[in-house]
Amino acid sequence: MEYVKIGNVEIKKTAVLAPMAGVADRAYRILNREFGASYTVSELISAKGLCYSDRKTEELCRITERERPCALQIFGCEPEFMAKAVKIIEQYRPDIIDINMGCPVPKVAGNGAGAALMKDKALSSEIVRAVVAESKVPVTVKIRKGWDAEHVNAVEFAAAMEEAGAAAITVHGRTKDQMYTGKSDMDIIREVKKAVSVPVIGNGDVASLDDCLRMYEYTGCDLVMIGRATYGNPWIFREIDSYFEGKPFTAPDLDERLDTLLYHLRLALSDKPDHIAVQEARKHAAWYLTGMYGAASFRARCYSLSSYEDAVKLTEDFKELQKRNSKK
Ligand SMILES: Cc1cc2nc3c(=O)[nH]c(=O)nc-3n(C[C@H](O)[C@H](O)[C@H](O)COP(=O)(O)O)c2cc1C
Structure with missing residues (x-):
């Protein structure tokens, strides 16, 4: 069995559970981890919400041992708030801190955070540097292909985030404008993998073991991340894990x-x-x-x-x- 290292965190090279606000909460993460997901990421958490001691926001940070290795994912567009948020979430002992630079929803991207950060490489680098400086654990970044068809910049952007200190990059192969429509582009993931030396996590439209293997093979990515195909279907992780462990898999009755x-x-x-x-x-x-x-x-x-x-x-x-x- 192969393992991938993100900083000092070892992750089994099978498949990881995507962060999904309103879906992948603690119960969901525990369940999918038990079924074979090798790594989990929290729902996105507002850095500002944390800084203003919002109880609901803090509740999103609690991690149980059964979800680990688990990243807490934060979003925001001000380096100072992001760094302060790192100090606050330290008490929850995340294994990794992930920065959201891919969220397309207006509440996030409309305020300059999430995918909007892909339009500002300098600010995004500053955020990564500020978070890395405060964090005791590896810091990763989750991006999209770009803002829209005219601004596809995942490759240069990922390289800049690595330069700023990111320990891994997750790429969802759609632009912000595409939201969840059209097809996720595996070529962009392959290009990012060629451009950086930190681990790359390929994401988008993986809905089966075959899709997962194709993602590994075509893009050369280090880990595959699965979101929507896990809805009511934690067996997708069991099937992938069984495959890599050389064990038989039986579909659930x-x-x-x-x-x-x-x-x-x-x-x-x-x-x-x-x-x-x-x-x-x-x-x-x-x-x-x-x-x-x-x-x-x-x-x-x-x-x-x-x-x-x-x-x-x-x-x-x-x-x-x-x-x-x-x-x-
Ligand atoms: C309901 C929902 C909530 C999501 N919430 C987040 C989030 O909090 N943070 C994040 O980085 N991505 C979020 N995403 C994006 C997913 O992590 C993933 O990138 C996307 O769904 C593509 O992967 P898939 O085709 O395997 O679903 C969300 C997606 C969905 C469908």
């Missing part, structure tokens, strides 16, 4: 899928207030059922879950439906 849905909900309930955990579990429940017979007719029930018992009843009824269908 209905019982395993539904048991995992309930396990996921229990993890969430042990981490967040019940009403929030259950409310957030609704979309996950719908994702776990996606593609199975009768899933569409259960979607509304997923979106009205109001307790753990509701979820148990839903899985029982769904199993019953599958049984009846198989007898037809």
